[in-house]
Amino acid sequence: MNAPPPVVVIGAGPIGLAAAAHLVHHGIEPLVLESGPSAGTAVRGWAHVRLFSPWAEITDTAAEKLLAPTGWNRPDPTTYPTGGDWAEHYLQPLADALGDRVRYGTTVTGVARAGRDRIVDADRDAQPFTVHTTSSDGGEARITARAVIDASGTCSLPGPMGADGLPALGERAATAHISYRIPNLTDPEVRARHAGRRTAVIGSGASAFTTLAHLADLAEAEPGTHTVWILRRGIGENTFGGGESDRLPARGALGLRAKAAVENGHASAVTGFRTQAVEHADDGLVLLSENGRRLAPVDEIIVLTGLRPDLSYLSELRLGLDERLQAPAELAPLIDPNVHSCGTVHPHGVNELSHPEKDVYLVGMKSYGRAPTFLAMTGHEQVRSVAAAIAGDHEAAQRVELTLPETGVCGGAGLYDTQPAGCCTTAGTR
Template identity: 75%
Template sequence: MSEQQLPVVVIGAGPAGLAAAAHLVERGIEPLVLEAGPAAGSAVREWGHVRLFSTWSEVVDPAAEKLLAPTGWVKPDGATYPSGADWAERYLQPLADVLGDKVRYGTTVTGVSRVGRDRIVDADREAQPFTVQIELADGSEQRLLAQAVIDASGTWPTPSPIGGNGLPALGEKAASARISYRIPDLKNPAVRARYAGKRTAVIGSGASAFTALASLADLAKSDDGTGTHAVWILRRGISGSTFGGGTADQLPARGALGLAAKAAVDQGHADAVTGFRTDAIERDGEQVVLVGDDGRRLDPVDEVIVLTGLRPDLSFLSELRLGLDERLQAPLELAPLIDPNQHSCGTVYPHGVNELSHPEKDVYLVGMKSYGRAPTFLAMTGYEQVRSIAAALAGDQEAAERVELTLPETGVCGGAGLFDEPEATPADGGGCCATPSTLTIGIGAPAPSGGC
């Protein structure tokens, strides 16, 4: 086969990966989507109890909608807020079904390189197609050829550890039975029993932490939650921007989530501990004690929820020449646009192929993966990324460089913003800025407790 006849391999059948496939199909380019899980949106399904703070109108890609329309698919009410489970079952899986054998499940990518060329070799490099090494569910291995590679594998599988220095805290592994790195699903009876009546430390300052605090506060007010209490641990202090944009946020559910977290503290369901960077975790009978790098020892807790962010897995791309920012692990041209010290989801300039290119031609990191350790990602940003990349791969540079996206603003932009604190540098689980849980926020008029 000539290189033009080879497929574009897309890694991951999540929102960005399936949108990439839809745009490639629209451009007459054959995609091959490789998904490690057993279904479309496998990572999204793991946070199915979480509600997005974007509405349906903002999380359905236009090219994907065109593919779905002839099948009789009915688009959900654009003004409503889907949960992760809704998103996967009512949009991602139907889209994957339309793509048919262009999507392969149970397929884990273990390496990507150029045929006959490791990372070092220059000679005739760009003339060689990509070789993609995969492992199937039965443990067997294969190699596939591709004309280009779009990595939309996200960051969900690699949560950041507790340690304030980015490394696991001393004793973190030994205390793993008491630690969770995900937003708890308190509608699940077994999970609810784990936290009901318990003292739980919540570490982090982003939307995921807000969700956990609001969820635990809701549990504390229920009949079976007597004695439930949270200890909210922040690496810096509490300022005017700590709880986000509030009523000024153009994504109302995102603003309401911050207000719900504030209410949890104000109403006494959570105590805030500021300026605390965890250095070690020690066992104290059935409880654990967090020890700070300044020597402070907090009172024992029963459980710890760590929401200090996510980070990209770059190991299977080690034979490719990537240009990544040394801090964020995002593409060099994109990194200044998404620096969480300066930007929230809505202040990131729309971007595409120019900002996402690498020294290795025709390799792209998209979706949450493209943001590296930055937490400020929106689903519609990923859709714009893959639209631009598909246009570039089709040779339509004018369309690739055209901006076709307007983002909502956070309401706390400029200087110290929504993600002012270092621990928020990826604080969101689930990607796509999708973190709030499905609880109802009882602040003012009821609002969907969701974010993105």
């Protein structure tokens, strides 16, 4: 008798690997497809950034059970790892424990029902999925799957600097001096781009706070270093987060460091500035706003205006997505950043993550679309429920096994358009 096709999991990051561990727990074979060369490729992109969630909140129970026989040593649950620590001491060992169930260098280029495009109704739910992939050497393949769990995250699509959600005029032409992630100032080349120079930072979330703090440290060592912090709105009571009252202490401390950067003169805040264009000048780059304001030239620009889900390879599936957040329609009201912060998002599972297309699930940060309030613990609960549903254990799928801490204000009304995704997961990055 032929074995049933695997459940394809897209992405070998924290939530994708947790999904695979839960599937193994239920006796279901997963196949994890990772475009990068190792586990947690996206996480390794911000390896220098420290999370503001401790180890206790970023490891999954099913994953720990899978790791136990390998001799894995659980990190001190009270300490705060960097992204690099997370990848090296948890994600890669977990992927290694999964063995050949994880396939690296494999990019998913399309997902569809076998023999059925988006239009066809006939026997649709009875057909398996076909997952189209391209390998790192250019080879193409099609994989048959019984279900698809997309945990690919949102790191591949950073938001542009344009206030209308589109690239500002001149943004593409200035890419040599624009970056879209927290700079690693321990890298000599990156440090040289900012030391003794003027850098514009666009954004008002935790990624921006981290960058302000890091550049302020650089300014202490390198005279002439200055940051121009550009906010689309004004500075209010909650601009810098909850401070000492934040239930996530590391996040509160981060906001206070950003505030100190401004108060100590290492950063100048420019409020109510909605970028429309960037122009080259003899002495740097000039930013122009929608109302015609022009800023003094800067040498570098760091754009931290959020992240977006890549839905392009899912175009032949029938997804039910909220038109604003690009999140599953049933989940969107629970994570609306105009209303909710990290700690006010209720635990949720298969009911909120289901789509008109049966057995397709977006999980982790991918499920939050453009919303910025994702917690790793939430993702672990998502995949626990989804794996149980795929296994036919509907009682377990419906059960809630997570109690989230009240974490205070994460975004707040009016900040959603500039806050990066994953604000509750790390100290300023996705």
